[in-house]
Amino acid sequence: MTLTDPAPALGTGAGQVTDRRSARAFVDTHVVPYADAYDRVGRVPEELIERVAEAGLWAPFLPPGSGGAGMDMVTLGEVHEEVGRGCSSLRSLLTVHTMVAWTVQRWGTAAQRERWTPALGSGDVLGAFCLSEPGAGSDTSAITTTAVESGGGWVLNGVKKWTTGGQRADLFLVFARTAASIGAFLVSRDAPGVRVKPIDDMLGTRASMLAEISFDDVVLGPDALLGPSGFTAGMVLTGTLDLGRYSVAAGSLGILQACLEASSAYAAHRRVGGSALRELPLIQAKLSDMVTDARAARLLLAEAGRLKDAGDSATLMATWIAKYFASTAAVRHAAEAVQIHGANGCSPDFPVARLYRDAKVMEIIEGSNEIQRITIAGQAEREKTTCP
Amino acid sequence: MSATAKDQILAFVRERYPQAEIDASQDIFALGFVNSLFAMELVMFVEKTFELTIPNEELRIDNFRTAESMASLVAKLSADLAAA
Incomplete structure (x- = not known):
């Protein structure tokens, strides 16, 4: 069993994944031979995360000026199919990162987009999606994590569970109950009060680096709230x-x-x-x-x-x-x-x-x-x- | 423009809820039709049909209560777009 991919690193601009054909070639070379090994050790290695970045795969749908390549959604689906063919754990990491990057691009203010999308597009910052809780899965209305307005910003408290990529992610998109509705918040992993507890030995997607994330009195600025408030949140x-x-x-x-x-x-x-x-x-x-x-x-x-x-x-x-x-x-x-x-x-x-x-x-x-x-x-x- | 927009929006809502009788001045929130899925569909429909983007600050409940209020929002955003 090996996690090591002996293929040489890709040069800048070389080996970019732009369509199904190039995605298939990338996956056959860098993913398929190692996917069972990832599954057994319960993680995707850093080398692969870097290769995905070199291939421009983390968020190719972002506009070219924002770290992406303007890839259309039909092609994105084909690319994710190819990655899923090789390794569902890697595809899971792509999924949650895609969700975060798209949400910032779609709902973020100009300042939020400027701050986050280039790093999300390049893969320098990896995103994870925090919705499920110990007592709330598909029943999203049951979430109990709270974001309370305080001093012009927010204070976040609660526990999120089954967070795909949580062990590795740098930026969490956290859904929390506000006074008005459910809001979306961008929370850096290194914010004081954020704790990450790995979840191992799952049935499947065992290398997707699941985690339980605790937020204890995490103080956020006003710019942490993503998107509209009120009924459209x-x-x-x-x-x-x-x-x-x-x-x-x-x-x-x-x-x-x-x-x-x-x-x-x-x-x-x-x-x-x-x-x-x-x-x-x-x-x-x-x-x-x-x-x-x-x-x-x-x-x-x-x-x-x-x-x-x-x-x-x-x-x-x-x-x-x-x-x-x-x-x-x-x-x-x-x-x-x-x-x-x-x-x-x-x-x-x-x-x-x-x-x-x-x-x-x-x-x-x-x-x-x-x-x-x-x-x-x-x-x-x-x-x-x-x-x- | 706004009369056409109102009719198109009303037709979309009626297509989504064919069992209901809705007119352009009825509050679709009060009727209990709006959940997050339908809210998203409504916004996407308005943006695609009238070729505009609804900014976050306009995503207020009063702009979406009735077909008439949505048509007014379309008229306002279209005017803003034309003036830009």
Whole structure:
């Protein structure tokens, strides 16, 4: 087992990830060979974090003048799919960083954008998203972390749990209850009163460096509040989660594609009763369903991305649907990928055991599948009126 | 401009809640239709349809209570844009 990538460092401007093809090449070279090792040690190494930065992958959707490359959302989804194909833990870090960077760009004041987006774009500052608490997950209305106005600024108190990348992040986007509603706050890791406690040995995405973050009388300036207050404060959370959900949908599709590629390769070489495993009709049935669902998930994701690029509000529901479909398909096909591999699939010698564990996480994060189904059901009546 | 905007906004709200009878002067908050998801959809719809960006300071509840108030906001922001 090794975490060391022997490939030489990328030169400035060289090896930039600009599309699916370059993302696939990056992932095949720098991620796929090491993903199982990351999973076993429970962390993504600094060398990879730096390589991701060199490739311009942390926030390529930011404008060129703000540390990004102006990448469109359809392409971003394709890039996150490729990263998810290689390593869901790395994709998880990308997801939460994307959420923070996008939120600052979308809702930040000019001063907030100027202060944070260049460093978020370059990866010099890594972001993490702090919403869930010990007593509040998908039920965001139950959060108890508070931000109280004081001396022209804010005082933050509470505990956030399951914070992806929390062990490593430099900047936390914290959602807290204010007198008026739920507000979003930018909190530096080094602010007095911030404590980070690693969470290890999770079922899946084991290298995503989860943490519990405590905020004890953390004093924040007025510029820590991000976005509008009042009734629209909830939109910051809605928009942030929407993009996170889009990335998780892409990552789920990546898992599904990885299951397909691993199963196809295994079935081509593994022999049973004198013939290749892939000759067996029941194995063909599993592979055909993987191919079909991967294509369907990719179409749903591309549609959600196209609507995002167009600024169309229909992207919100399209993203719910893409994430629901892709995550459930990933779980279903990861189980079949293990089945195809037999005992080998239960061993550390093949990636499908990791894919199986990672897939289950996708049904829970960024809105559990139960919440997703309730939300999608609300579309039912509209669906009838909008169909041609 | 504002009459067209009002009709377009009202049509969007009615499409979202086809079971409800809503007119342009009714408070959609008082009717209980607005959650954070719909608020986001509304803002995105207004920004895309009328090709403008709603600044944070205009994201106030009174600007979004009715189709009429949203149309007034569109008219104001469009005028600001034209004057810029």
